[in-house]
Amino acid sequence: MVDIFENLNSVQREAVETIVGPLLILAGPGSGKTRVIIHRIAYLVNICGVSPRHILAVTFTNKAAREMQERLCQLSSITGNGITMGTFHSICAKILRVDGGPIDIKPGFVIYDQSDQVALVKRCLAEKNLEAKQFSPSAVLNHISAAKSHSLGPQEFIRQGRSYFEEVVGRIYERYQEILKASNALDFDDLLMRTTELFSKHKDVLAKYQNRYLHVMVDEFQDTNLVQYALVKMLSAKYRNLCVVGDPDQSIYSWRSADIRNILNFEKDFPDAKVVTLAQSYRSTKTIIDSASAVIASNKQRKPKKLHTENTQGRPITIIETYNEQEEAQYVVSEIERLISQHDAKLSDMAVMFRTNAQSRALEEAFVRYGMPYKLVAGTRFYERREVKDIIAYLRLIHNTADDISFMRVINTPLRGIGERTVAELSSFAKKEELPLYDAIERIRLTPESELKLFSPRTRKLLFDFHEMLTGLRESAANQRLTVFFDTLIQRIGYKEYLLASSNGEERWDNIIEFQAVVQEVGAEFEPSEALSTLLERIALVSDVDELKETSETVTLITLHQAKGLEFNTVFIVGMEEGILPHFRSFDDPAQMEEECRLCYVGITRARNLVYLVRAFHRSMMGGYSTNPPSRFLKEIPPSLTTGARPWKTEQPVIRRRERDIEWEMDTEYELEDQLPELMAGDAVTHHRFGNGIVVDTRCENGDVSVIVNFSDVGVKKMSLRKARLERVD
DNA sequence: AAAGCGTTTATTTTT
DNA sequence: TAAACGCTTT
Numbered sequence: 109m110v111d112i113f114e115n116l117n118s119v120q121r122e123a124v125e126t127i128v129g130p131l132l133i134l135a136g137p138g139s140g141k142t143r144v145i146i147h148r149i150a151y152l153v154n155i156c157g158v159s160p161r162h163i164l165a166v167t168f169t170n171k172a173a174r175e176m177q178e179r180l181c182q183l184s185s186i187t188g189n190g191i192t193m194g195t196f197h198s199i200c201a202k203i204l205r206v207d208g209g210p211i212d213i214k215p216g217f218v219i220y221d222q223s224d225q226v227a228l229v230k231r232c233l234a235e236k237n238l239e240a241k242q243f244s245p246s247a248v249l250n251h252i253s254a255a256k257s258h259s260l261g262p263q264e265f266i267r268q269g270r271s272y273f274e275e276v277v278g279r280i281y282e283r284y285q286e287i288l289k290a291s292n293a294l295d296f297d298d299l300l301m302r303t304t305e306l307f308s309k310h311k312d313v314l315a316k317y318q319n320r321y322l323h324v325m326v327d328e329f330q331d332t333n334l335v336q337y338a339l340v341k342m343l344s345a346k347y348r349n350l351c352v353v354g355d356p357d358q359s360i361y362s363w364r365s366a367d368i369r370n371i372l373n374f375e376k377d378f379p380d381a382k383v384v385t386l387a388q389s390y391r392s393t394k395t396i397i398d399s400a401s402a403v404i405a406s407n408k409q410r411k412p413k414k415l416h417t418e419n420t421q422g423r424p425i426t427i428i429e430t431y432n433e434q435e436e437a438q439y440v441v442s443e444i445e446r447l448i449s450q451h452d453a454k455l456s457d458m459a460v461m462f463r464t465n466a467q468s469r470a471l472e473e474a475f476v477r478y479g480m481p482y483k484l485v486a487g488t489r490f491y492e493r494r495e496v497k498d499i500i501a502y503l504r505l506i507h508n509t510a511d512d513i514s515f516m517r518v519i520n521t522p523l524r525g526i527g528e529r530t531v532a533e534l535s536s537f538a539k540k541e542e543l544p545l546y547d548a549i550e551r552i553r554l555t556p557e558s559e560l561k562l563f564s565p566r567t568r569k570l571l572f573d574f575h576e577m578l579t580g581l582r583e584s585a586a587n588q589r590l591t592v593f594f595d596t597l598i599q600r601i602g603y604k605e606y607l608l609a610s611s612n613g614e615e616r617w618d619n620i621i622e623f624q625a626v627v628q629e630v631g632a633e634f635e636p637s638e639a640l641s642t643l644l645e646r647i648a649l650v651s652d653v654d655e656l657k658e659t660s661e662t663v664t665l666i667t668l669h670q671a672k673g674l675e676f677n678t679v680f681i682v683g684m685e686e687g688i689l690p691h692f693r694s695f696d697d698p699a700q701m702e703e704e705c706r707l708c709y710v711g712i713t714r715a716r717n718l719v720y721l722v723r724a725f726h727r728s729m730m731g732g733y734s735t736n737p738p739s740r741f742l743k744e745i746p747p748s749l750t751t752g753a754r755p756w757k758t759e760q761p762v763i764r765r766r767e768r769d770i771e772w773e774m775d776t777e778y779e780l781e782d783q784l785p786e787l788m789a790g791d792a793v794t795h796h797r798f799g800n801g802i803v804v805d806t807r808c809e810n811g812d813v814s815v816i817v818n819f820s821d822v823g824v825k826k827m828s829l830r831k832a833r834l835e836r837v838d
Numbered sequence: 839a840a841a842g843c844g845t846t847t848a849t850t851t852t853t
Numbered sequence: 854t855a856a857a858c859g860c861t862t863t
Binding site: 167168169170171172195196197198201219221222296297299300328331360361363364366463464465466489520523525526527528529530648649650667668669670672673691692693694703707729730731 | 839840847848849850851852853
């Protein structure tokens with residue numbers, strides 16, 4: 109057998125050998141965290157004789173789970189099998205399928221993703237005749253999701269609601285849950301919240317899992333939310349062998365309710381916890397570690413942690429200033445070209461990282477122009493493409509006819525002449541009868557026409573045909589192999605013809621073909637009775653990073669968020685500007701600014717050898733353009749560690765923008781000069797209605813000057829400088 | 839019911 | 854700029 113302690117340093121070894129009681133592992137980037145987790149499991153199984161089925165390991169992506177599984181099997185085949193390993197969501201989904209009964213969850217439930225959630229909120233808004241303008245569906249959804257992340261049900265949320273807005277959200281939330289229940293559906297947040305509900309209401313079920321999992325491990329603990337922490341505490345309460353691994357400096361998902369305090373509270377909740385700090389990096393050069401440390405050191409709310417390495421000093425960080433985003437992209441491509449021809453670098457060992465998806469555009473153009481292979485870790489994810497979602501909606505509806513959101517999506521896709529009015533009438537009928545939409549059609553058909561004066565004969569026929577088609581498809585699904593059924597479905601609804609007739613038809617059809625590959629995989633493995641539900645489960649819980657294959661020879665284009673956990677030899681971070689990184693939406697909130705800083709830290713520490721920090725002087729943004737000063741994070745890096753453009757001195761304050769004012773003065777009527785405050789990005793202003801805010805950008809548009817202000821109460825607003833009476837506050 | 843036309847609005851997105 | 858949205862026309 110392989111020596112489990114081979115190649116472990118003393119701290120890592122300590123972490124591996126601590127198997128009893130609570131354990132917190134603080135692991136810096138590249139400190140061998142995954143290695144420790146794997147070796148610890150191997151130690152538990154192979155040395156201590158713990159059965160793999162008594163181990164629960166939670167990861168943050170499916171990919172991480174898969175990789176861990178693979179590495180375990182490499183280490184020893186007996187270790188790998190039988191461990192419960194997966195994301196919080198997939199583990200909870202499994203628990204609820206098996207044991208959800210006591211809290212009224214039927215095993216066949218479907219899982220709603222983000223776009224389904226938005227659709228559902230919209231439906232609730234429409235039902236309540238609320239203006240989508242005033243209550244933006246995504247804002248409402250964010251509040252609902254945040255409530256769920258704190259285990260607050262609708263009632264509790266309403267009870268503690270503080271503002272009018274929250275009161276309304278509470279009512280929407282209530283209805284939202286009703287519809288979910290009636291549709292036999294759970295959203296992502298429900299998977300977690302309802303599992304904690306199950307555990308707290310039914311101690312026998314909890315006991316079953318507590319007895320099984322003698323050892324619980326959680327990776328990426330800094331990005332867990334309160335429900336997830338609650339789950340972990342419940343599951344490990346009996347044996348208290350709980351090991352959490354994380355790095356507060358890499359917490360970048362607070363906007364998804366991840367709570368950095370979990371990691372800080374851990375020691376309070378478990379006073380006897382042992383804390384092990386892995387501070388030696390095996391990944392990056394000394395220069396990279398020192399630069400990243402300098403960047404993160406500017407965060408105030410942070411336990412200082414000294415990362416070190418015995419690796420070589422390495423090359424300095426290259427800082428580049430380009431004219432605009434095209435030149436920026438061009439620089440990246442030509443530098444990659446140079447590294448390949450002069451230093452024998454591999455494309456697959458390089459990544460270009462950015463803060464916002466919009467930035468990928470200029471990059472892609474340059475890569476295409478140069479004919480350099482690249483892989484964009486998608487902005488719109490595969491399973492969220494319209495055509496793929498359409499088909500998924502059909503599959504779900506066939507699997508679970510109560511799924512109203514899917515029903516709504518497909519009833520007129522492809523177009524079959526059933527319009528808005530008909531759907532509205534049908535759904536109010538369904539609501540009155542408390543029936544799913546699918547069953548409502550059946551009810552209409554069975555009710556004598558004299559009793560029910562609904563719909564014209566033509567419309568009735570259309571509805572009945574649709575219903576009949578679905579019934580037929582349900583039968584096919586039950587009998588045919590999944591692959592065959594899939595073809596039946598596509599053909600029956602005429603989807604190919606429909607797609608090819610639309611714009612980008614070919615491309616969209618190709619996506620269906622790609623989807624078919626996944627279907628084939630599942631179809632080959634499962635009998636018709638199980639295949640459909642397996643397929644739906646599989647596609648509900650995967651992300652794009654999961655699908656990222658390292659094999660192909662291409663450069664990776666990826667957002668900083670998605671890059672977490674990955675590593676490359678060479679990393680380019682583009683858009684190192686105020687307004688991009690840090691993003692302007694974070695300007696007025698110190699806590700969010702610290703998260704921007706961590707994002708930068710995560711990016712830099714993905715690199716083993718080379719880091720390029722690139723910025724553009726001038727960049728198109730939202731139709732106009734803006735001239736962003738260099739990112740404040742650049743200033744933090746000691747000049748001795750950098751090379752390349754560094755025209756500003758470190759002592760100099762951040763340059764604030766004013767360039768466009770030349771145009772502005774020409775276009776603006778002069779008498780305004782005295783009355784209007786001369787504003788620039790970063791200025792604090794006050795507005796008679798919107799309150800206080802920070803100027804994010806000023807720009808000329810058709811002779812008028814618009815100011816974009818991020819108000820602390822109402823968010824970002826764009827307004828005419830001439831009309832809006834903004835006052836500067838000092 | 840569906841196409842057409844202005845208007846609006848722009849982070850990040852493990853699941 | 855461009856895409857998504859909602860209103861109006863056909």
